[in-house]
Amino acid sequence: MDSTELRRQRPLGLTDLFGEQAAAYAALERALIEQFERWGYQLVVVPTIGYDQALSTQASPRLNEQLYRFFDRDGHALALRPDMTVPVARLVGTTLYDQPLPLRLYYAGKVFRYEQPQAGQRREFTQVGIELIGAGSAEADAEVTAVAMEALRALGVDTFQINLGEVDFLRGIIDGLELSVEELAMLEQAINRKSRVEIRHALDTLHISGQAGEAIMALPGLCGGLGIIAEARQLTANPAAQRALDHLARVYDLLALDGYADHLILDLGEVRSMDYYTGISFHGYVAGLGFHVLSGGRYDRLVGHFGPSLPAVGFAMSIERSLLVAHTPTVRKLDLVLPACDHPACHRVAALARSLGLRVETELLGRSGAAWAAQALAHGATHAIVRCDGEQCELVEPGGSRTLTLSALLEEVPTWSR
Amino acid sequence: MEPLTFALPKGRLQEEVLTLLAEAGYATDADVGRKLVFGDSSGTLRFIMAKPSDVPTYVEYGAAALGAVGLDVLREGRWDVLEPLGLNVGLCRLSLAGPASWRGRNLRLQPGLRVASKYPRLANEFFQAQGISAEIIYLDGSVELAPSVGLSDLLVDMVQSGRTLAENDLVELQTILPSQAMLIVNRAAHKMQFSRIEEIVSRLSAVVERRKEAQE
Numbered sequence: 016m017d018s019t020e021l022r023r024q025r026p027l028g029l030t031d032l033f034g035e036q037a038a039a040y041a042a043l044e045r046a047l048i049e050q051f052e053r054w055g056y057q058l059v060v061v062p063t064i065g066y067d068q069a070l071s072t073q074a075s076p077r078l079n080e081q082l083y084r085f086f087d088r089d090g091h092a093l094a095l096r097p098d099m100t101v102p103v104a105r106l107v108g109t110t111l112y113d114q115p116l117p118l119r120l121y122y123a124g125k126v127f128r129y130e131q132p133q134a135g136q137r138r139e140f141t142q143v144g145i146e147l148i149g150a151g152s153a154e155a156d157a158e159v160t161a162v163a164m165e166a167l168r169a170l171g172v173d174t175f176q177i178n179l180g181e182v183d184f185l186r187g188i189i190d191g192l193e194l195s196v197e198e199l200a201m202l203e204q205a206i207n208r209k210s211r212v213e214i215r216h217a218l219d220t221l222h223i224s225g226q227a228g229e230a231i232m233a234l235p236g237l238c239g240g241l242g243i244i245a246e247a248r249q250l251t252a253n254p255a256a257q258r259a260l261d262h263l264a265r266v267y268d269l270l271a272l273d274g275y276a277d278h279l280i281l282d283l284g285e286v287r288s289m290d291y292y293t294g295i296s297f298h299g300y301v302a303g304l305g306f307h308v309l310s311g312g313r314y315d316r317l318v319g320h321f322g323p324s325l326p327a328v329g330f331a332m333s334i335e336r337s338l339l340v341a342h343t344p345t346v347r348k349l350d351l352v353l354p355a356c357d358h359p360a361c362h363r364v365a366a367l368a369r370s371l372g373l374r375v376e377t378e379l380l381g382r383s384g385a386a387w388a389a390q391a392l393a394h395g396a397t398h399a400i401v402r403c404d405g406e407q408c409e410l411v412e413p414g415g416s417r418t419l420t421l422s423a424l425l426e427e428v429p430t431w432s433r
Numbered sequence: 434m435e436p437l438t439f440a441l442p443k444g445r446l447q448e449e450v451l452t453l454l455a456e457a458g459y460a461t462d463a464d465v466g467r468k469l470v471f472g473d474s475s476g477t478l479r480f481i482m483a484k485p486s487d488v489p490t491y492v493e494y495g496a497a498a499l500g501a502v503g504l505d506v507l508r509e510g511r512w513d514v515l516e517p518l519g520l521n522v523g524l525c526r527l528s529l530a531g532p533a534s535w536r537g538r539n540l541r542l543q544p545g546l547r548v549a550s551k552y553p554r555l556a557n558e559f560f561q562a563q564g565i566s567a568e569i570i571y572l573d574g575s576v577e578l579a580p581s582v583g584l585s586d587l588l589v590d591m592v593q594s595g596r597t598l599a600e601n602d603l604v605e606l607q608t609i610l611p612s613q614a615m616l617i618v619n620r621a622a623h624k625m626q627f628s629r630i631e632e633i634v635s636r637l638s639a640v641v642e643r644r645k646e647a648q649e
Contacts (some may be wrong), residue, residue: 131511176624210516212504212615235517239627280624300621305495306513307621 028130028138030335038346039338040141044123046169047143047332051121054162056145059120061102067092069105069321077288081128095127099142100317100329107148108321116149116325137335144311144331148318151326153262156295156313157269163309163330164275167299171342174302176278180285181263182292182312184247187256188230192223199289202231206286209235226251237283241267247283259294266295291317297330301340308337348395350431351375354383354402360421361403367425371432385411398431437626437633439478440492440500442485446614449522450501454478457636477633489514489617498622498630504612505591509552515618517634521641523614527555529607530598531587532580536606540565543586549579550589559589559609577601 025031032040048058071079071094083095096102099122111118123143130136143166147159160177167175185206194202198221205213211232218228230250237243244264248257263281270279285296296312311330318325350373353361368375376396378387388399388411401416402409408424410417419427439454441447451461459473461480469482478499483491489512491497501520505527529548540546540560546567550556553569560567570585577597579585591612592598592605616637623630 174625176627178624208514208516209618210519210615212519212613213516239631280627298620298624300624302625305493305619305621 026138028132028136030137030139035346036338039341040334043169043334043337043341044141044143047166048121048123050165050169051145051162054119054145054158056119056121056162059103059106059122061096061099061106061122061124063096063125064093065096065102065105067094070094070096070101078128081130083127083129096124097128098126099124099144099331100146100314103146103329104314104317104327105321107146107325107327108318108323112318112323112325117155118148119145120148121145140336141334142331143334144309144329146327146329148327149325150328151313151315153265153269155326155328156262156266157273159311159328159330160266160270160279160295160297161273161275163297163299163311163332164270164278166309166330166332167278167301170301170308170337170340172301172303172340176280176300177275177297178280178282178285178300178307179263179266179295179297180282181259181295182286182289183259183262183294184256184283185231185234185286186289187253187259188227188251189223190253190255192221192227194221196290203286203289206231206234206284209238209284211235230256234284234286237281239280241281243281243283262294295328299330299332301337304336304340306336308332308340347374348397349374349376349391350396351398351400351428352378352388352391352396353400354378354387355381356403358404360405360408361400364400364403364408364421364424364428368428368431371429373428373432385416388416434629436472436476436479437499437622437629438491438497439480440483440488440497440502441480442488442500442502442506442614443482444485446485446501446503446523447482450520450614453520453522453637453640456640457633459633459636477629486510492617492619495619495621498619498626499633500617501614502617503591504615505552505555505610507615507617508610509554512617513620515620515623516615517618518616518638518641520614520616520637521645523612525591525593525612526608527552527589527610527612528592528605529559529587529589529609530577530592530603530605532602533604535587536604540567546587547585548587548589549576549585551576552589555610556589577603 067084071082078097082097085093087093103120103122107118125139126142127139129138132138145162147155163177202217205217214232218231233250237247244260247260267281287296291314292312293315294313298307299309300307309330309332313328315326318327351368353365355378365375384401388401391399392413399411400408401411406421407418408421441450459475459478461471461473465471472479481497485502486506488500488502489507489510492500492514493512503523541564544566547570548556548567549570549572551572553571556569572579576588576590579588581601595605598605618630
């Protein structure tokens, strides 16, 4: 492709938003932020670019492969942030660590991942999410999961589910087996696919047998309601695994207390990124979409990479993916259009309307008259002024046109606000 | 309740998978003929016929909640789906094959090795893991032809009975991946339709187990 062609293109995996899509994008971001603020979370804004060292070494290996990397003029390797959690963890570890705990933080920003665009994934997308830092309790896990539930509800869909796992259960089971990073990744992938064929193969390859082997083979089936915790208890005597089950049961009970039980599926086969997550991990799904719109979990080791060790739990939602199912609000139409006008009265009417929050557009291409007003109304405007001197104003509305005095018009404008 | 969409692979596996489903209680008309969309008699499933390599795409995106596809096809791509059950039909294997003169040769010591395959990713992974440097030549079909016309030295392809290889004077050198038809499930559907999907998986699993026992 030569450069004249490139000039007109977007790089693969990037997209433009406009019209209703852009309006829906902004509305969804706003709705989520309002939700987070209702739970006491406060905004943090972090840089888009960071040192590669800060962004990559602490990110999960999968994200690490997907970094956009480049150099600054001093030769330092930089990267675009692939998620928001690591920059926020850096901010907390280096700056906010001694503030009263727990910290409740939210963010909204673009992230960048060099990945194959598929299944609603883009190379640049917006993550909106929260981090709850300094609380390691089941209550903290339940709070973050509950906020995630409300984030899903904000999409305006009736049916949604959160799939809640607890990686410490598996970690307890394999404790003492001394698996290498590659071996663990192999096992993790098989479990994550719920593929009994592949798990059996991995267990044979890694020479895992006995109680641990049986417990691992059972993981794909340990998915469902509270009953699976009792089932899982029979599979292992490992104290860490038992504690993980106690913890998960407690989180479930707390969420049930808030009425979320119907939207919750426990899944001990949910074991993604075990090098990253240290407790619960979850994905959020909504009806009509084949892939998750949010994901989160607990990562108690992350903040410690940047400063004092602090427990942390959070989740992030992808706005772009969510827009595939969110109920799109229609773009708000204009309330008033005015012709180009040198008379102060026109300017008074426009200023008043705008101060009331109405949407007002002034004609810029020199058009006026009945035909122009009719066209404006056809495009959804609710009021058009076709003529206004200091005393009389002619107003066109879908119902017809009328003439009224300037003072009557100024009195009427506030009644237009919704 | 809306039926769940099940993506079936057109061709070799189609009949075997439909028979399995019928045994599990999801029978279809004897003559589905050339229909691309049809339902089962219980109203639980709606089948769509897809090219085998497209089945995982339908399932990953959630256009189909479930699907059946060969493990070879599944591993050649990068799909994020659940694979709860091996259906134990469509048994075959991905193998390295070539003229008999290649038997016993150390491939690591064969620089410039050329291998034809319809499975470039799996072939490449295999050679990388073995420390063999090979040029993979992608072909979409009739891979057995490649060595005889001098396009490649060896080939990587699916082998069922080995007859096609024999007919082309080729022998199997090494098995790369044993394959079978897999039941695959969309991740979101598994949660959103949890009990319905679990029911289907467990019924199919029972049939697979029953058949295995009958074989023994």
